[in-house]
Amino acid sequence: MKYWVVAILxxxxxxxAAEPLLTSDDLQPLLSSPQLRVxxxxxxxxxxxxxxxxxxNAPYNEWLGPPExxxxxxxxxxxVALVQRLGLTPESRAVVVSxxxxxTDFGAAARVYWMLKSLGVKELSILDGGMQSWDxxxxxxxxxxxxxxxxxWAPTFSPRWMATREQVLAHVQxxxxxxxxxxxxxxxxxxxxxxxxxxxxxxxxxxDQDFTRWVQNGSANAVPTEEARKLAAxxxxxxxxxxxxxxxxxxxxxxxxxxxxxxxxxxxxxxxxGSMVDWVQAPTPLPMLNAPSRGTQIVQAFEQAWKNLKx
Numbered sequence: 001m002k003y004w005v006v007a008i009l010x011x012x013x014x015x016x017a018a019e020p021l022l023t024s025d026d027l028q029p030l031l032s033s034p035q036l037r038v039x040x041x042x043x044x045x046x047x048x049x050x051x052x053x054x055x056x057n058a059p060y061n062e063w064l065g066p067p068e069x070x071x072x073x074x075x076x077x078x079x080v081a082l083v084q085r086l087g088l089t090p091e092s093r094a095v096v097v098s099x100x101x102x103x104t105d106f107g108a109a110a111r112v113y114w115m116l117k118s119l120g121v122k123e124l125s126i127l128d129g130g131m132q133s134w135d136x137x138x139x140x141x142x143x144x145x146x147x148x149x150x151x152x153w154a155p156t157f158s159p160r161w162m163a164t165r166e167q168v169l170a171h172v173q174x175x176x177x178x179x180x181x182x183x184x185x186x187x188x189x190x191x192x193x194x195x196x197x198x199x200x201x202x203x204x205x206x207x208d209q210d211f212t213r214w215v216q217n218g219s220a221n222a223v224p225t226e227e228a229r230k231l232a233a234x235x236x237x238x239x240x241x242x243x244x245x246x247x248x249x250x251x252x253x254x255x256x257x258x259x260x261x262x263x264x265x266x267x268x269x270x271x272x273x274g275s276m277v278d279w280v281q282a283p284t285p286l287p288m289l290n291a292p293s294r295g296t297q298i299v300q301a302f303e304q305a306w307k308n309l310k311x
Contacts, residue, residue, distance in 0.1 A: 028139060041112055044059060050142065052131075055146075070249060080154050087151055098127075100134075102218055103215040105220045172205055180207055180208070180235060180243060183208070187202070188202050202276070202289050203276070228260075242269075243266070246276065
């Protein structure tokens with residue numbers, strides 16, 4: 001008899017484990033749960049204009065590193081203070097909500113999800129399509145801010161799903177990991193760069209796959225699971241190797257990590273959070289692939305400056 005009890009308990013645990021991706025209809029009945037924490041990462045003004053009942057506001061910029069290299073992790077005390085303010089514990093059921101405007105918004109939600117998972121929150125989800133889908137589905141919002149009790153949980157960030165600059169360089173030198181650049185191909189080919197990046201190009205040995213293929217028609221909605229499996233299958237890596245994802249500042253790569261690791265179930269997938277902005281800021285210049293010539297770099301810098309002046 002006791003074996004049946006154990007089996008039933010195990011089945012129940014699996015049945016009620018948090019799904020990584022929720023629709024509005026999935027989330028709505030969960031709002032009455034005392035363990036639920038809806039983490040709204042929109043800016044404060046958008047949050048004040050209307051949000052999901054019970055949601056707590058933690059704008060995405062609070063999850064970032066320093067302004068000159070914001071893809072790297074913020075200091076550990078800052079991360080601890082943030083999860084405590086949000087009332088989070090390892091037992092919390094957290095749902096991350098973005099504005100839902102596009103794939104970058106989805107990536108921001110995935111980045112926060114990745115950070116919370118690395119900090120030890122076990123029951124985690126993202127609202128597919130963010131607030132845009134919530135509103136489109138006719139769900140109610142409120143302007144009232146629900147009080148939440150601050151916790152004293154002091155988690156330690158696990159590096160299990162992260163690769164550092166030093167580790168990525170070692171992978172390049174040893175050829176012992178598959179590096180995947182998820183930026184649009186013009187970034188990969190060195191034809192374009194992020195404003196914060198000091199140089200165009202990519203990391204040597206990297207292959208590329210555009211992150212926009214992982215969302216539906218430029219939205220903040222994930223592609224269907226079967227399509228995600230096909231996209232994941234395009235990436236060929238030797239057995240036993242890590243797959244390290246990178247982009248400009250760890251947002252788009254978080255989106256792909258989320259679908260690869262949490263939806264498809266691939267193992268040994270990591271994010272290089274600082275990505276290309278961090279790579280090109282190394283004190284000693286690191287090797288580059290597809291870096292433009294000096295003359296082309298000057299032209300690109302001039303074009304970028306001209307665009308900034310026109311804003």
